[in-house]
Amino acid sequence: MKVLIAGGGTGGHLFPGIALAEEVTTRHHGNEVVFVGTERGLEARVVPKEGYPLELVKVQGLKGKSFIAFLKALFALPLAFIESFRILARQKPDVVVGVGGYASGPVVLAAWLMGIPTAIQEQNALPGLTNKVLGRVVRVVFIAFDEARRFFPEKKVQMIGNPIRRKLMDNYLRSHVAHERFSLLVFGGSLGARGINQRMIEALDSLGDLKDGLHFVHQTGKNDLEQVRKGYAEKGFQADVVEFIDDMSSAYARADLVVCRAGATTLAELTVCKKASILIPFPHATDNHQEVNARALVDAGAALMFREAELTGQKLAETIRQLKGEPSRLKSMEKKAGLLGRPEAAKELADVCVDLMVQQWGPNGRERAPSEAKKAPRSHS
Structure with missing residues (x-):
């Protein structure tokens, strides 16, 4: 085929x-x-x-x-x-x-x-x-x-x-990765999200007393990479700040909480990987479809949602603090997310x-000459 x-x-x-x-x-x-x-x-x-x-x-x-x-x-x-x-x-x-x-x-x-x-x-x-x-x-x-x-x-x-993607299914085998700090995965989709990047850096001002107990993995996109790296460093937080995360399976596996947009593929990954999340829908999405997407997880109790225009750094910090302090609530959100996964x-x-x-x-497909365009060998880089 x-x-x-x-x-x-x-x-x-x-x-x-x-x-x-x-x-x-x-x-x-x-x-x-x-x-x-x-x-x-x-x-x-x-x-x-x-x-x-x-x-x-x-x-x-x-x-x-x-x-x-x-x-x-x-x-x-x-x-x-x-x-x-x-x-x-x-x-x-x-x-x-x-x-x-x-x-x-x-x-x-x-x-x-x-x-x-x-x-x-x-x-x-x-x-x-x-x-x-x-x-x-x-x-x-x-x-x-x-x-x-x-x-x-x-x-x-x-x-x-x-x-x-198959590599994300590896999350099942690595879902209990031991780590000392409460780990947050922050990203705005494959191209990044300036609104999320800015709110997260602003939130650090209200999380100073927790800095020794938090670790961030933050995908910024190309444009905000250096600015976000500088923000974490100046405020003294431990963070892995990158333009793009190639191995999302490992990133999800190590995350206690995810802060992200509400694109449909992202939500599918959250549910398959059974992750609690704070969703910040892209405000300019056509017909506001990201907010509509997010409602499915919010209504199921698997996620919290904030509109970007209403979200401040302080409010984001308060929400992170609350969820970090309620591990039973996080576990419940993870379980409910998993029930939505396909x-x-x-x-x-x-x-x-x-x-x-x-x-x-028919069962053998179209009649055609043997193709030279077979799937190329996978890169090991």
């Missing part, structure tokens, strides 16, 4: 695709996965590092743009469709899955027009414009939140959750891809 995964841009779109790719390629040595994305997206760095082929299309978003930028993006779409048709004709996938992001739209639509079985994976409670459109033409819509169901034809919807999501999604292939092409 050969699966083409279209989309990316951010970790929230890309990492579920990586999880699906891992499931597909480890089932049978002959299975292949190829990604299609843009050169500006996170996929340009992550996909080759993970060892999968990556094709590129030139496409930009249409929503939330200035009039001039909107026109440029609109006029670029025909070229993106032509590129998509060429890629599909060359790669000859058995199934195409869109995971959101700019590249997903033209590639999935082109696949549909070519008669290739298509599906989309919607990570959020409130779908974006691209997936709302694609949901009308694809054969299957995978969702992670029941709130998303109403936006798609009922017969196409399958509620499976968000696929999680570690089998990648397997279930891959099962449906197999069904789509068999329905369209």
Whole structure:
């Protein structure tokens, strides 16, 4: 079976695709996965590092743009469709899955027009414009939140959750890592979050008496790295401050509490790894979907949530202090988070891809010459 995964841009779109790719390629040595994305997206760095082929299309978003930028993006779409048709004709996938992001739209639509079985994976409670459109033409819509169901034809919807990368499953084996200090994992998604970075540094002023008992692992993103490092150092706190965390499994395993955004993939990781969290939704997310995402965990008692505009450093510090002082409450939040986790999501999604292939092409997939584009060897760096 050969699966083409279209989309990316951010970790929230890309990492579920990586999880699906891992499931597909480890089932049978002959299975292949190829990604299609843009050169500006996170996929340009992550996909080759993970060892999968990556094709590129030139496409930009249409929503939330200035009039001039909107026109440029609109006029670029025909070229993106032509590129998509060429890629599909060359790669000859058995199934195409869109995971959101700019590249997903033209590639999935082109696949549909070519008669290739298509599906989309919607990570959020409130779908974006691209997936709302694609949901009308694809054969299957995978969702992670029941709130998303109403936006798609009922017969196409399958509620499976968000696929999680295999390396994060290691958290189960390392979930009781011994450490002396109360450990906080702080991050704002794959690109960082200035609002979280600033609030966390401000919170340190009210946590001075606890500095010997706290340890921070903080992913800042590229722009705020040095400033945040300086903030921890000047206030005397022990912290590992990095631009990007490659080994999130270890980071989750060592965390007693997570402070983060409420992207759908992040929430899926929190539930599979059974972590208590303080959620600070990205205030400019389309249709405020991160806050809607977060409500599922908050209502279940697995997380606390603060709107960024209402959150001060002092309030964040008070919340951290309270949770650190109530280990039984933290344990309860962890247990409730675990009840929401869906570690089998990648397997279930891959099962449906197999069904789509068999329905369209038969058990052996499409007739094509042996491919030289097998999955490249994984990097050991």
